[in-house]
Amino acid sequence: MNTNTQTTRLYHTALSPYCRKVRLVLAEKKIEVELVEERYWEGPPDLKRRNPAGKLPVLRFRGNLLAESQAIVEYLDEAVPAPSLMPQQPLERHEVRRLCAWFDDKFQAEVTRPILNERVWKKITRSGYPDSRIVKDGLRAIKEHMDYLAGLLETRRWLAGNTLSLADFTAAAHFSCLDYISDVDWDRSEALRDWYATIKSRPAFRSVLADQVPGIHPAAHYAELDFG
Amino acid sequence: MNTNTQTTRLYHTALSPYCRKVRLVLAEKKIEVELVEERYWEGPPDLKRRNPAGKLPVLRFRGNLLAESQAIVEYLDEAVPAPSLMPQQPLERHEVRRLCAWFDDKFQAEVTRPILNERVWKKITRSGYPDSRIVKDGLRAIKEHMDYLAGLLETRRWLAGNTLSLADFTAAAHFSCLDYISDVDWDRSEALRDWYATIKSRPAFRSVLADQVPGIHPAAHYAELDFG
Numbered sequence: 001m002n003t004n005t006q007t008t009r010l011y012h013t014a015l016s017p018y019c020r021k022v023r024l025v026l027a028e029k030k031i032e033v034e035l036v037e038e039r040y041w042e043g044p045p046d047l048k049r050r051n052p053a054g055k056l057p058v059l060r061f062r063g064n065l066l067a068e069s070q071a072i073v074e075y076l077d078e079a080v081p082a083p084s085l086m087p088q089q090p091l092e093r094h095e096v097r098r099l100c101a102w103f104d105d106k107f108q109a110e111v112t113r114p115i116l117n118e119r120v121w122k123k124i125t126r127s128g129y130p131d132s133r134i135v136k137d138g139l140r141a142i143k144e145h146m147d148y149l150a151g152l153l154e155t156r157r158w159l160a161g162n163t164l165s166l167a168d169f170t171a172a173a174h175f176s177c178l179d180y181i182s183d184v185d186w187d188r189s190e191a192l193r194d195w196y197a198t199i200k201s202r203p204a205f206r207s208v209l210a211d212q213v214p215g216i217h218p219a220a221h222y223a224e225l226d227f228g
Numbered sequence: 229m230n231t232n233t234q235t236t237r238l239y240h241t242a243l244s245p246y247c248r249k250v251r252l253v254l255a256e257k258k259i260e261v262e263l264v265e266e267r268y269w270e271g272p273p274d275l276k277r278r279n280p281a282g283k284l285p286v287l288r289f290r291g292n293l294l295a296e297s298q299a300i301v302e303y304l305d306e307a308v309p310a311p312s313l314m315p316q317q318p319l320e321r322h323e324v325r326r327l328c329a330w331f332d333d334k335f336q337a338e339v340t341r342p343i344l345n346e347r348v349w350k351k352i353t354r355s356g357y358p359d360s361r362i363v364k365d366g367l368r369a370i371k372e373h374m375d376y377l378a379g380l381l382e383t384r385r386w387l388a389g390n391t392l393s394l395a396d397f398t399a400a401a402h403f404s405c406l407d408y409i410s411d412v413d414w415d416r417s418e419a420l421r422d423w424y425a426t427i428k429s430r431p432a433f434r435s436v437l438a439d440q441v442p443g444i445h446p447a448a449h450y451a452e453l454d455f456g
Contacts, residue, residue: 052376053330053334055334064319066322066326067326068325068326068329068330068333070298070325070329071322071325071326071328071329072322074321074322074325075318075319075321075322075325078318078321079318079319090303090306090307091292091303091307093302093303093306094294094299094300094302094303097296097298097299097302097303098294098295098296098299100299101296101298101299102281102296105296106281106283148280
């Protein structure tokens with residue numbers, strides 16, 4: 001293992017939307033990164049030393065340890081400005097951040113966390129069987145979210161406006177985790193399916209599409225670029 | 229009621245750390261605001277129209293509706309630059325955002341939400357009696373958080389560095405909610421008590437210190453500026 005403190009290294013876990021968001025932004029900015037998979041649920045001893053919050057992702061970049069996914073991607077957008085993933089005007093920047101929070105807070109609480117907890121983490125940590133009621137609630141909630149996003153895309157090219165932004169990568173990070181286990185009904189909205197197909201076909205998405213979680217097979221269409 | 233769309237208006241609820249954070253930043257920037265208290269737990273019909281996420285705070289500012297507290301305060305700092313509440317360097321800005329997320333995510337989950345749920349919201353919504361085990365867990369967790377913050381203040385004047393920032397107002401928003409019901413043991417750290425006494429004595433804090441939640445009396449020292 002390269003121990004040069006200047007190596008960019010991301011401590012992460014595969015099906016975490018927060019870790020994927022940072023991976024996608026690093027890749028979009030063409031920053032090479034060494035990925036270190038952490039089994040954080042086993043409480044690795046160095047995790048709290050690297051991030052006192054005890055959470056992933058943690059990014060080592062230019063000799064500094066950075067934590068909290070939104071704080072990391074905003075930092076990356078300021079420290080490595082090209083390509084820019086934030087618009088210039090304060091009101092447009094607010095819309096990007098509002099949608100990032102929408103996914104990292106509301107979508108996470110209503111969709112990503114309950115579905116992944118039941119269908120992935122319980123299996124990985126051998127802590128029981130999926131509760132079908134919770135999964136069903138999550139699959140009901142995702143429909144409302146998809147309808148809301150489809151509504152946004154009626155007047156916008158990307159989620160937060162007409163330029164690709166952190167909001168798209170945040171959303172795609174969540175959807176890609178759910179798509180791995182085939183829990184997104186892409187037939188619900190053509191606009192949203194086209195949006196996802198477009199972002200998924202970017203070179204930045206390759207690393208995420210190559211993920212293989214031991215014991216959990218990806219859906220057949222997961223890594224296909226034309227899934228329409 | 230003034231229906232001029234240019235009136236700055238904050239839809240909020242009193243003991244919400246997210247609403248308080250926006251109130252504090254508005255006041256620090258000397259932006260006059262009309263406060264509209266929303267009983268969001270009763271699902272007021274206009275809440276989802278103003279913010280599809282169905283959450284408070286919502287700020288009407290210069291004719292726009294803004295949501296998500298962190299997105300709002302970052303917007304305010306960009307749209308109304310003086311006094312600045314963000315440092316200039318990307319790494320320092322990351323530290324501010326990391327600590328904002330620390331409070332709005334970790335501190336909220338481990339301390340603010342469980343304690344306020346049990347001791348305030350159950351009373352306001354008449355949905356049962358406090359679970360003393362949950363309150364006790366919250367009071368145990370706050371000690372660890374206070375020790376961590378006291379450690380930061382050993383080398384810093386303010387929480388994220390040597391200048392007052394959004395991190396201090398985010399932290400103070402959470403602490404002030406808990407202080408209202410007297411759930412902060414300020415004897416635990418002199419440095420943290422001094423930090424809070426300093427920020428609490430700013431004119432921006434006056435509105436928050438004047439809050440009176442019906443049926444829930446503030447602690448005797450809540451609005452005192454010298455509580456040491």
